[in-house]
Amino acid sequence: MSGDSLPGPVAGSDEMLASLGEAVPSAEADRSTGDDVIRVPARDLARLAEAARAGGFEMCSDITVVDYLGVRRVRFEVVVNLLSLQHNRRLRILVPVPEGDPEVPSLVPVYPGANFMEREAYDMFGIRFAGHPDLTRILMPDDWVGHPLRRDFDVGAVPVQFKAAHRVR
C-alpha cells in the first residue's frame, strides 16, 4: 500500500525521541511497522510518560495489554499509545511485565484519561497499576473470577457467575 494513503504519524525529527532518551536512560527507541516505539522497564514508565507529556504528547489515546503466553519469555506487555496534537505524531510505549509480578506504575497522575483504560487492562489481564485511584473491574461483573483476555482463560463453557443467579431459579 502506498505510504501516503495510510494513517500514521507524520515523520518528524527524532530530537524528541533523543530528549526522551536523555530524560529516561533506560528507554530504547525503536521502529515497529513504521511507527515510533519506545521500550522501557516498568519502573521508569511514569518518568517516561511525564517526560513525554512535557515534550508535547498531550493525550494518552490508548492503554492496552498483550498476553504473549508461549511466545515470549516475559508474558505480558503493556502498550501505551500517546498522541501529540501539536507535533502531529504518535508514540507507542511498550513495557514488558512479568507474570510473577504484574505491576506497573499508574499513568493517571500524568494523564487523567488513563483511568478507564487502566481499569480495563486490570479487568481483562490482571495487571495492577500502582497508584491508580480506583483500580476495580470495569467491564466484567465485580465478583467475576479470573481475567478473561488472558490467553489461558478458556473461551467456552464458563459457569454463570452473576450475583444472585441461584435465586432466580
Place this chain on the structure above:
Amino acid sequence: MMAEPTSTTDVWVSGTEAPEVSEWMVAGTDEGAQEMERDETIERGVEQRGARVVDDWVVDDTVDDEERMIVNMGPQHPSTHGVLRLNIELEGEIVRRVKPIIGYLHTGMEKTAETLTYLQGGTNVTRMDYLAPLQNELCYSLAVEKLLGVEIPPRAQAIRILMTELNRVSSHLVATATNGMDIGALSMMMYGFRERELILAFFEKTTGLRMNHNYIRPGGVAADLPDGWEEDVAEILERIPRAMADYEDLLKENPIWIGRTRGVGIITADECLAYGVTGPTLRAAGVPWDLRKAQPYSGIEAYDFDVVTGSRGDVYDRYRVRIGEMHQSLRIVEQVAAAMPRGDYKTGDRKVSPPPRQRIDESMEALIHHFKIYTEGFKVPAGETYVAIEAPRGELGCYLVSDGSGAPLRMHTRAPSFSNLQALPIMMADSLVADTVACIASLDPVMGDVDR
C-alpha cells in the same frame, strides 16, 4: 457553504475572535475552519470550568448527609442511549458527582477476535459501534493491510471514503435526533431517523444489510457499488441538505433549545486533551483536530473539506459541530461521486484476495486457493501496529498484533465512546439535574462501542 448570519444567535460567524487556545491550535484553523463567536458572560460555564482535570470522586465531609442523595440512573433509562448506568450524587437539584458504570453490554469481542481469521474479523468489529459499522471495518482493515503491506486500488479507496462519510452523516443524524428527543424536541427525533433511512437504504442496496455490513474487508471492499448508485447518491445529496435546513429552522434559533443547551455541559480543550476526549466534543471545545486532516487515510486528503470547530464546548456547540460536519461529509461524498475512479474494488494480490469466480470453474488450483482463503484464511506477517481513523465519535483505533498465523494474537479497539465517557463527570459536575440528559446525548456514547 454556510448562509450569511441572520441574527445574533447565528454562530456561524467566521473571522471573529479566535478561541483562547495555544498558538498552534489557532494556526491550524485557517484551512477554512469556522469559528463560532465567543460569549464571555456565561457565569455557569466559568463555574463549571472550576472542575479541573482531577478525578474528584471523593466524599466531601462538609455537606450534611441529609442534603446529599445518590440516585441511580439506568442501566435501563431511555435517555442513557443504551445500557449505561450513572451513579449521580445530588444536593437538591445540583449534580455534584457522577460516576459512569459500564460493562452491561460487554460481550468479549476482543477475545472473539482472537478466534476469528483476519477475513472473518470484520464481522466482529462491525458490531462494536453499531451506529458507525463501516468506520469500524475500515479501521480494522487498515490495520490488517498495514501489517500485510498490500496495495489498495484507487476505486476501493474511493468507495471506502464514500461509504464511511455517508456513515458519518447517518450517525450524526441519530446523534442530533436523540439529542433533540432527550431535550423535548420530539419532532427532531422523527426527522433525523427519516433522513437516516435514505442512507441505510443505500447501504442495504450496496452491502446487503442496513447495519453490521462486513463490507469493507482487508484488501478492499466486498462488492462493487450497485448499478444506479449515482442516482441514489444524488438523491441523498439533494434531500439531506434540504432536510437539514428544516432542522435549522426547528432548532438553531429556537429559544427553548438554546436555553436548554447553551452554557450547559461545558468541557474545555485542556480537559478534553487530559481525558483523551476526541471527535465533535473536542472540536466543539475549539481544537481543530481531525484525523482526516492530520493523519489522512484511504486518500481522503484528495478531497476538499473543512474542520468544523466550536468555541464554548457546550451542548449547543457540539450540536452545531455535528450539523457542520454533516455538511462537510456530504461535500466529500459529492466530490467522491463526481470523480469515482474506474478499476478493481479489491486488491489483485492473490495472497489476500480469492481468485475471480470464472477462474474457479476452469482451474482446480483456483478452487483450492479459494477454499483455503475462506477456511484457513490468509497469513499475516508477524508484527504489531496501531492505526487510527476519525470515526463519528472521535479517534477510533485498532491495535493489532500478529504472530504470523491466520488469526490475530491480539486485536484491541481504541473505542472513542469509552474515552469520551470519562468526560461525563467533568461536564455534569455542579450542573442541574435536568441537564443530565442533555449532557449524555451531546456526548453521543454508543454502548456497544464502550463495552465491546
